[in-house]
Amino acid sequence: MTQEQDSVITQEMRDAIGVESDPVSHEIEKGAIIKFAQAIGDDNPLYNDEQAARASRYGGLIAPPTFLRSTPSGPMKVSIKSPFSANLDGGSEWEYFHPVRPGDTITVTQKFADVYERNARAFGKMMFTIRETKYVNQFGQTVALQRSTGISYNPPS
Numbered sequence: 001m002t003q004e005q006d007s008v009i010t011q012e013m014r015d016a017i018g019v020e021s022d023p024v025s026h027e028i029e030k031g032a033i034i035k036f037a038q039a040i041g042d043d044n045p046l047y048n049d050e051q052a053a054r055a056s057r058y059g060g061l062i063a064p065p066t067f068l069r070s071t072p073s074g075p076m077k078v079s080i081k082s083p084f085s086a087n088l089d090g091g092s093e094w095e096y097f098h099p100v101r102p103g104d105t106i107t108v109t110q111k112f113a114d115v116y117e118r119n120a121r122a123f124g125k126m127m128f129t130i131r132e133t134k135y136v137n138q139f140g141q142t143v144a145l146q147r148s149t150g151i152s153y154n155p156p157s
Contacts (some may be wrong), residue, residue, distance in 0.1 A: 008127055013080045013115050020111040022074040029103035033063045036070060055083040062099040068135050068144055073110035081130050082114055082152035090128065096110030105138040112148065126153040 003103075037047035045052035046062050053061045100106060114130040133146040 002101065008083050008117055008125060009115055016080050016112045017114060019076075019078045020113060021076050021111050022105045023109050024074045025105050025107045026071040028100055028104045028106060029064065029073075030061060033061055033067060033069070035101060036067050037064055040064065040066065046088055058099055060103075061099070061102055063101070065096055065144070066098060068106070068146070069136065071106050071108050071124065073108040073133055076110060076112070078120040080111065080112060082127055082128060082129075083151040084125075084154045086155045087152045088133060090151040092146050092148045094147075095145045097145075098137065098141050100135075100137070100143055106143065106144075107136045109134050111137075122154070122156065123153040126151060 034048045037044065042064055044064070046056055046058060046063050046098045047053075048061075050061055053059075058106075079106070110131055110133045112129065113132040115127065117125055117127050120126050129152075131150070131152040134142060135144040136145050
């Protein structure tokens with residue numbers, strides 16, 4: 001039996017790679033930035049003090065990096081259904097390119113970027129799915145990219 005025949009990754013899963021959700025746009029409000037910073041306990045004046053933020057290199061308020069988690073994408077157009085019973089969040093990697101400011105319109109899309117498998121001593125075969133979320137402002141600038149990893153496996157009996 002070849003490795004490909006032994007794979008849990010189907011052609012349907014491979015075909016889902018690169019399929020992007022419909023874009024969803026969010027208008028960023030000053031009050032939402034301030035409330036978000038307060039909710040996470042971040043008292044950095046760049047996020048909640050207009051006067052101090054104007055004196056900074058940014059020239060005004062900006063959103064905390066984690067603020068983008070409050071701007072969801074549209075639903076995925078395809079799904080990758082795992083053949084395994086256990087699923088967990090393998091974490092996220094973020095890249096930031098431009099600050100998010102009050103008055104910005106952030107358009108969010110998400111796509112499946114990859115699916116692959118590995119063997120683990122304790123669990124046997126495991127499947128990894130990578131989703132990439134892209135945040136673009138009204139000027140067409142990518143302000144951030146998020147790559148999230150999902151891991152699925154069958155737990156030992």
